[in-house]
Amino acid sequence: MPLTAISGTYQIVGFSPDGDTVCFVPDDPGAFAAAGLRPRVTPVGAIHLRLDAIDALETHYKPHSWHQQPELGDGAANALLDLLGFTDVQWDERHRVSAATPKTRPGYILTGFVDKYGRAVSFAFAGMRAGGTKDPVYLEVPELRRSVNHQLLGAGWAYPTFYSKLYADLREELATVSVAARAAKKGVWEHDSALTGFELKSQDQLQNQLVILPKLFRRLVDYFLSEDTSGVDLAGFATFLKAQDDKLFTVPAGQATSFAALVESRRQRLTLTVPPEQLVFVEAPPKVLPKVPPEA
Known part of the structure; x- marks a missing residue:
């Protein structure tokens, strides 16, 4: 099954991104519908993304804001935003972004389905896609390595968490970088x-x-x-x-x-x-x- 490439902007001010979720506003509001996808849309037109194949420590889970070890959980969130090109990110007491430089950043995603919570399960990238976004995409390992998903996993900011719709060659590449991160005791693997x-x-x-x-x-x-x-x-x-x-x-x-x-x-x-x-x-x-x- 090919993936759909969608260009847009990452928006974080007023939202609560963490190490594996972030909000994205497509340049074309009809892009998801054209791909046969129906994610939940916020009042400002943003789509919540769930980054495919990775699982960062929880920063705010369920009622009472249950969280995991803050240094690594917040570190993963900041690492994600840094990879997307945000700086000077400020958080309020509710763990929402109150300010960032710049307020939005351009990028694109490769997505193929929506999870049970209405989030677009995606590989996320900063900047513009060299091959454009008009045609279906068969994601290959070289492009996968440029995704923030791959980079976060390789740096040890997240655990690998694979689902059956992920292509085997991509899964094997992500497993390899995860094993290397564990061997080097990076991030979560130093304390797992x-x-x-x-x-x-x-x-x-x-x-x-x-x-x-x-x-x-x-x-x-x-x-x-x-x-x-x-x-x-x-x-x-x-x-x-x-x-x-x-x-x-x-x-x-x-x-x-x-x-x-x-x-x-x-x-x-x-x-x-x-x-x-x-x-x-x-x-x-x-x-x-x-x-x-x-x-x-």
Whole structure:
């Protein structure tokens, strides 16, 4: 499946970008519709992008603004904005950008689908595309290396998180740079606790000290919110994780399994038993909005 190239501007003032999401305003307001895509559009015409194949530490997740280790989470957000060409970025107390130089930056994206939250899953680039944006694009590794996705992964600012729609050659390239970043202990890999295993002691430890795969962090937060507790008792976490039914297959083995089967849980100790670059998740189906019955 080819990708669609869309030119536009990145807009960050008034928004809350993080290490893998940013807002984008297409030059042609009808570009997404012409590609058969229906992302959610903000009142100012911006589209939320979800950067493909990477997952940065959470800076504001769900109610109460759950976050991960701030130095690396905020660092990834700033690294993304720097790669897009923004400087002097200022943040307010709600983690929204209040000012930046310049206020917008030109760029383009390569996208092929919209996720269940209405975000355009994309490879993002600064500047103009040498090959133009009129024709369908079969993304190849040389152009992939110029994406901010690739650069953030190579610098260790994000974990690899692959889904089945990602082409195998692109996935292999991104896995290679991620393994190199881990070997060099860059960014998240200097402090990662998921692969070595960690003892969960408090919610403060989870948010301000531990560095783990963001998908595992989100599942832990979802579990604690479902339990409506301020503690971190993991007695029911394995059952909860299994119920989420996060389907995936491993590479190169090609084993179909679930995320729950690869997270070892022993009392308060959790361990991710397979490196994240060997996991390929199956996309969740789009959310279906309930039908509104006609008025009587």
